[in-house]
Amino acid sequence: MMKRNTFTEGLNKAETVKQTKAVLKQIGELQHQMYAESKHSLLLVFQGMDASGKDGLTRDLFKYCNPVSISVKSFKKPTPEEYAHDFLWRVHRHSPPKGAVQVFIRSHYEDILVPTVENLFTPEIIEERYQLINNFEQLLAHNGTRILKFFLHISYEEQELRLTERMENERKFWKHNDGDWETRKKFDQYLEVYESILTRCNQIPWQVIPSDRNWEKLWHVANSVLRALEEMNIQWPPLKTELR
Amino acid sequence: MMKRNTFTEGLNKAETVKQTKAVLKQIGELQHQMYAESKHSLLLVFQGMDASGKDGLTRDLFKYCNPVSISVKSFKKPTPEEYAHDFLWRVHRHSPPKGAVQVFIRSHYEDILVPTVENLFTPEIIEERYQLINNFEQLLAHNGTRILKFFLHISYEEQELRLTERMENERKFWKHNDGDWETRKKFDQYLEVYESILTRCNQIPWQVIPSDRNWEKLWHVANSVLRALEEMNIQWPPLKTELR
Numbered sequence: 454m455m456k457r458n459t460f461t462e463g464l465n466k467a468e469t470v471k472q473t474k475a476v477l478k479q480i481g482e483l484q485h486q487m488y489a490e491s492k493h494s495l496l497l498v499f500q501g502m503d504a505s506g507k508d509g510l511t512r513d514l515f516k517y518c519n520p521v522s523i524s525v526k527s528f529k530k531p532t533p534e535e536y537a538h539d540f541l542w543r544v545h546r547h548s549p550p551k552g553a554v555q556v557f558i559r560s561h562y563e564d565i566l567v568p569t570v571e572n573l574f575t576p577e578i579i580e581e582r583y584q585l586i587n588n589f590e591q592l593l594a595h596n597g598t599r600i601l602k603f604f605l606h607i608s609y610e611e612q613e614l615r616l617t618e619r620m621e622n623e624r625k626f627w628k629h630n631d632g633d634w635e636t637r638k639k640f641d642q643y644l645e646v647y648e649s650i651l652t653r654c655n656q657i658p659w660q661v662i663p664s665d666r667n668w669e670k671l672w673h674v675a676n677s678v679l680r681a682l683e684e685m686n687i688q689w690p691p692l693k694t695e696l697r
Numbered sequence: 698m699m700k701r702n703t704f705t706e707g708l709n710k711a712e713t714v715k716q717t718k719a720v721l722k723q724i725g726e727l728q729h730q731m732y733a734e735s736k737h738s739l740l741l742v743f744q745g746m747d748a749s750g751k752d753g754l755t756r757d758l759f760k761y762c763n764p765v766s767i768s769v770k771s772f773k774k775p776t777p778e779e780y781a782h783d784f785l786w787r788v789h790r791h792s793p794p795k796g797a798v799q800v801f802i803r804s805h806y807e808d809i810l811v812p813t814v815e816n817l818f819t820p821e822i823i824e825e826r827y828q829l830i831n832n833f834e835q836l837l838a839h840n841g842t843r844i845l846k847f848f849l850h851i852s853y854e855e856q857e858l859r860l861t862e863r864m865e866n867e868r869k870f871w872k873h874n875d876g877d878w879e880t881r882k883k884f885d886q887y888l889e890v891y892e893s894i895l896t897r898c899n900q901i902p903w904q905v906i907p908s909d910r911n912w913e914k915l916w917h918v919a920n921s922v923l924r925a926l927e928e929m930n931i932q933w934p935p936l937k938t939e940l941r
Contacts, residue, residue, distance in 0.1 A: 519756035
């Protein structure tokens, strides 16, 4: 089973922060070019325990990007309309069109996580969802969407610090939710389901990101995003004109 | 009638760029707080001739913001589904929820501009649209959405330089569209309709932004956005808990 404590490499902070900035600038450049070319699309899936820093990562990652082609969807409790459809319906609506980057803060994986831990459905239903999710991701990939899936892995100890800060720092009050402390009691159970997801929905591979230190998390994710963009081999489109 | 040449103040570039950066950081801070409070919403409408720099402005303005609560909608030629509804239907769908910033790159005003210059509808229909747009904006404002409308005013001469660059600079080819040169022939006609719009849809006031120089444009818009955010008197929400 995954350790409660995340693995941390021997990274030098100052040096890493500096290099990350250069990577983020390259991402900004390529994202602009990707929008110009409108041939590829990129989907980033951020999953992680409460307070693993999904929102903050989103802010930092796109510092040098143009929001015109970036959309962020934060999936909360489904609305009645969403509940009235299959669980992938609301997700599918937010898949990125060509040229765009889409971020999912939480995602369709919540529809395995919560029902499993809370025993909301029969095992058969949950079992089928693994397959349905794999099928869904295959469909997006089939259409040329590059999908990067990140599990932001914070330790049990770090989560306590962060949840506590939300009750002490005025600027973080708005993030506080009593329920997060309840969910925290099931930390290991959630970790177990994540382990199952990471194994069984790995057709499009997961990346486990050590996330106790935000600068380290950003470094790993930024490099992965840059690599994906580079692999797209994005080109400036040719001039299309009949004027000459 | 508005001059083809935009008015330029005696701004010092280096000093303005420096001050703009500070303003943008304050916007980032307040946007974060606005998202936390989830009480206000902000709608920015960017209108302007081709190559007036609407996209670039969007990128620059939100440099220090979190894309999680910023959406950008670039309105193009309506789809068949959109055509099958009233002209405000597709616009209304993208009005910002509480806590969010929404940017319209082009907007419902295109539905007066193009039909007027191209004689697509009877004067009566176009006439009614002025009223319908005012009603629509009143509805959004009634719900607490702050609307800032910017006319990015570039000169006829500057537009020529920019459209030409799109045919010469590989990095700009993708923005080129033969049709823009056709539209340019009607520059004065468009300006005339803008003048009418700026007068008659000024219930929620327009701001005319000198846009021949991008740094100057950014300075004016950033200051206006900052003022609007400050006027919201955004507060950090109190802690909501039953744990203590």
